[in-house]
Amino acid sequence: MVAILGGGLGGLSTAYYLLKNNVNNNNNLRLLLLEATNYCGGWIKSIRTKDYIFEQGPRTIRPKGITGLNTLNMMQDLGLSEHLAPISADHPAAKNRMIYVNQNLHVLPSNLKGVFQKNLPFSKPLIYALFNDIKQPHKELQDDSIYNFVERRFGKEIADYAIAPMICGICAGDAKEISVKFLMKTLFEWEQNHGGVVKGMMRSLFKSKSGEELQLSDLAKKSQEEKWNVYTIKGGLETFPVTLCEFLKQNEVDVNLNTRIEEIEFVDSGTVLLKNSTGETLKANHVYSSIPAYSLANLVQKQHPELSKYLNKIPFVTVGIVNLYFAADKLVSPAFGFLVPPIENSPILGVVFDSCCMPDQNGTVLTVMLGGRWFKEKFGDDATEKKLFDIAMQEIKKILNIKENPSVYNVSILNKCIPQYVIGHYERVEKIRQYIQNNNLPISLVGSSYDGVGINDVVYSAKTQIKGDCIYK
Incomplete structure (x- = not known):
């Protein structure tokens, strides 16, 4: 057995x-x-009603790469193909991902054109980050934090406004502690083996691809043909x-x-x-x-x-989740949501606009994420659901200018829910x-x-x- x-x-x-x-x-x-x-x-839990779905854990899945395609193979085998709700690359939830900096929401570049333009809060077009990588000297390391690596190769602004909030969204962690191998193992190896990311990328273009070949299901092929960005499941994940x-x-x-x-x-x-x-x-x-x-x-x-x-x-971190349902439609602009960089010293990690990125949602549905690596620092040892709800509403009203109170809400404290790499x-x-x-x-x-x-x-x-x-x- x-x-x-x-x-x-x-x-x-x-x-x-x-x-x-x-x-x-x-x-x-x-x-x-x-x-x-x-x-x-x-941690995958959905609260379902006829008007809304509250996801207390993950809500979308990425279809990219061998791991994403492998999950789609399983989805088809389980008979879930017709229940998936994909978000394509041109959907607002795919294109509009924001960060909250200096009391303003800023849309991050989502296409090649945006890389050549100046976008606040960045002081220069993002293309300049590549020039920074080319001129940086080689530094031999066994491992590094993802923040230090990105700051060294691409500059402090990229580390503060792109990578640090992304780590908050993925694992509710501190980019200054998380291993660069967590998300950027290949880039780190390029730096260590070739002296820089750009140099390593150029050399990799001339190498043949290797690795496991995955036999793709019809569903996995469909996700590639239709250029899915993410997907969820109707009725909740x-x-x-x-x-x-x-x-x-x-x-x-x-x-x-x-x-x-x-x-x-x-x-x-x-x-x-x-x-x-x-x-x-x-x-x-x-x-x-x-x-x-x-x-x-x-x-x-x-x-x-x-x-x-x-x-x-x-180590593991605790995350507070506050789900909010407002009866009124379109209280927020079409987007996936926004993340808050740690340098803003905010009690929230970010907000997902569920009514934009999930199907079958009436009204406006939002999910506020709080704490993570900073849960104890922000809320102490005796955090209550009421305390988290009050803080979430305070931030929502301030950042999104929402005046009304939610018709329904749910608060969950997910104790030691995400491991920190x-x-x-x-x-x-x-x-x-x-x-x-x-x-x-x-x-x-x-x-x-x-x-x-x-x-x-x-x-x-x-x-x-x-x-x-x-x-x-």
Whole structure:
């Protein structure tokens, strides 16, 4: 038996790919998925009514690259093709992405023409950033923060007004702490190997492409032909994990909710004992852990304190989410929303204009994101939902000039919800996996703690981990 810890998207995807591997290799492997709560889907949660959808976690998915296309392949296999709602490259939600600087909203350039024009808050056209990269001397490093890297290669304004708010939007983190390998590994390697990003880019043009070839589904091909920018699911993104969970149950994966594991004991290379909160012990041949690194650290601490210490070194942040529904239409201009650079010292990270980027929304629907890396600093240890709501409304009224109060709202405090890939993260993860290998432990790690925080990353992490585990090939 193979046990999967966690019923979030990482655990569900792991079960999905193990199931596919079972079928393809004519195996008869029993799969047991264990989820501590009464819900599968992790941080993906949708509140649905006839007038609006409140997304408490992610709301859109990018279709680009091998990881994005891989997710679309899964979507088609699950029968979700007709339920997807794409946003094309010419949609306002794709073209109009803003930042809030010096008490004003500024639209970031979204095409090549904009790169050659001066756009506030930047003092020069963005093309000048490339000249800055060309003249910078080489600096040899093992890793760096994404902020330092961008400031060094492209200038402080790009780091402050483009990269820092983008990191807030992706992982609610501080660009001065996040590893450059998190989003710009290729650019960093160009700098280290060729002395600069532009030099590395020019040399890469003459190299043949390599890497995994992915067989594309009709849905994945359609996304390329129609130039999708992002997409969501009609009725809420929660439809994805719910459908995936039902698919697993229909294919005899044993899904156990309200089953909290409190300790893991490794007996030998093919036996592991899982002790749950009721005193029952489950026996498995192998475990896939998709739960947060800090949760796994608690489970292995007794038998493997060194492994526990490594796992606890992956930090997480808490995010406040305030969903707002206004009955009036068009209270905001057509756009995806805006982010706030950390140098503005704002209590909010940004605002998503859901009624523009999601279908089936009446009135005006907004989502305010608060805290992240700065949650405790801004709100203290006793943050309440009322406090977050009051701050969100104060900022909304000031920035968007909305006078009225929402007809409906929802506040969620997502405690330790997003891992932070701080400098040295990938070396840290390698050390964790090396410890597991050296000690011949029957456990594999998947999920957002290790190989990427986005939906596509989590799905692809499960696929590649299972592919790499030769005992299940």
